[in-house]
Amino acid sequence: MSKxxxxxxxxxxxxxxxxxxxxxxTKKYGPPGRRVGKYVRYVPEDVQAWFEAQPAGVG
Structure with a gap:
C-alpha cells in the first residue's frame, strides 16, 4: 500500500x-476518506477510482 x-x-x-x-x-460526497485520530486520510487508489467513476464531458 502506498502512503x-x-x-x-x-x-x-x-x-x-x-x-x-x-x-x-459534510454532504457525504467526494472520495472516501478515513479518520485517523483527528486527521482525515485518503488511500490514493480510492481517490483515483472515485475520480475515474465521475461522469466525463463537463462543458
Missing amino acids: LWSIADVADFLGIPVQTLYQWR
Whole structure:
C-alpha cells in the first residue's frame, strides 16, 4: 500500500480548494476518506477510482 494522502494532497490532485473537500465530506460526497485520530486520510487508489467513476464531458 502506498502512503496515505492528506486533505491537502487530495485537493492538490483534484485541483480544488481544501475547503471544498471539507464541504463534500459534510454532504457525504467526494472520495472516501478515513479518520485517523483527528486527521482525515485518503488511500490514493480510492481517490483515483472515485475520480475515474465521475461522469466525463463537463462543458
